[in-house]
Amino acid sequence: MARRPTIKDVALAAGVSPTTVDRALNGRSIVSDETMRKIADAAHRVGYHGKGIFQGKLDNPAPELRFGFVLLKKSQQFYQDYASHIERAISERHDYRITADIRYSSSQSPAEFSELLTDLGRTCNAIACGAVNDPRLNRVVQDLKGNGVPVVSMLNDFAQGIRRHYIGLNNMKVGRIAGWMITKTVHSPGKLAIFVGGNRWHGHDLREVGYRSFVRESNRGFTVLDTLVNLETRQVTYEATLDLLHRHPDLRGIYVAGGGMEGAIAALREVHETPQVALVVNEITVESRAALLDGYVTMVISTPLRELCQDAIEMMIQSTVEEDDGVSGQKFLEPRIVLPESL
Incomplete structure (x- = not known):
């Protein structure tokens, strides 16, 4: 009795790996039309019993979609991880052939965001973006x-x-979590500080409101100083933190509500040989992880990037294939709380 051809036989005849044939057969990831055609031809030649499946995938390929993404600082680890999770989430979709066009805003100005969104709108089926709040962007999104x-x-x-x-964290809740951690772990009343990226970030405004409200409700003798704008940059945060430490000997805690945490960490390390000020920051990076272990960071509030990107891709697909009912949706993800003992 003749041996029944296997996936390995098809792979050998097509000049590809058995893993590629398996992906083409089971749809575990997208295989190019050229590769699929080679596999289908090889399956016919060797008499593979599932040859019709390969031909069917050629005749009825998954629908193609092109999605645009606008992220922020390309050099920062968080946004590098963000982009990787976007690409991974797309690779996991087998029902659509999705191409990602990932752009980065360097200046974070409304004009640059507008330009990026408009340009992506010429070629993309849907766009996901974390941008500042500005009337000019409202008009661009309305046009799109x-x-x-x-x-x-x-x-x-x-x-x-x-x-x-909208998909992301409940930013009011995030601010309250930061306030809870600092007021619960610092036992001597004193001054508290907060950094925000800028006045156009609605999410940062909400974090500030949550932070201040919790500190006020705690009624434990803490005073929150005037909000500091750091433009989400390391250097501005570093210099401002040094100034805070110089002007306020009773500084007990700092919350960096956006980017720039590296500057606060560097300043605290420079001034205090051992940790003296509670610091709450966002996102796990090499520097925040090291500062957690050394005690210079008290807690990290981290975004679940894998879940964020998977859900965003699903939202974009549904927004593309379903008729717009005029209802704007939102989904809040649970933040990941990272403490020294979590590492």
Whole structure:
């Protein structure tokens, strides 16, 4: 009795690996048309019993979609991880052939965001973006919506009432978590500080409100100083933290509500040989992890990037294939709380 051809036989005849044939057969990831054609031809030649499946995938390929993404600082580890999770989430979708166009805003100005969104809107089916809040962006998102290109806001909820969905953290809750940690772990009343990236980040405003409200409600003798704007940069945060430590000997805690935490960590290490000030920051990076272990960071509030990207891709697909019912949605993800003992 003749031996029944196997996947290995098809792979050998097609000049590809058995893993590639398995992916083509089971749809575990997208295989190019050229490779699929080689596999289908090889399956016919060797008489593989599932040859019709390969031909069917050629005749009825998964629908193609092109998604645009606008992230922030390309050199920062968080946004590098962010981009990797976007690409991974797309690779895990087998029902659509999705291409990602990932762009980065360097200046974070409304004009640059507008330009990036407009350019992506010319070629993409949907866009996901974390941008500042500005009337100019509202108009851009409205124009994109009119042209059938839905926009999903990620992490910072901009263009509210116009964008299709928001996905990210509950930023008011995040601010309250930071306030809880500092007021519960610091036992001597004194001054507390907060850094925000800028006045156009709605998410940072909400974190500040949550932080201040919890500290006020705790009624434990803490005073929150005037909010400091650090433009999410290391150097500005470093210099401002040194100034805080010089002017306020009773400084007990700092919350960096956006980027720039590296500057606060560096300043605290420079001034205090051992940790003296509670510091709460966002996102796990090489520097925040090291500062957690050394005690210079008390807690990290981290975004679940894998879940964020998977859900955002699903939202973009649904926004593309389903008719817009005029209802803007939002989904809050649970933040990941990272403490020294978590590492």
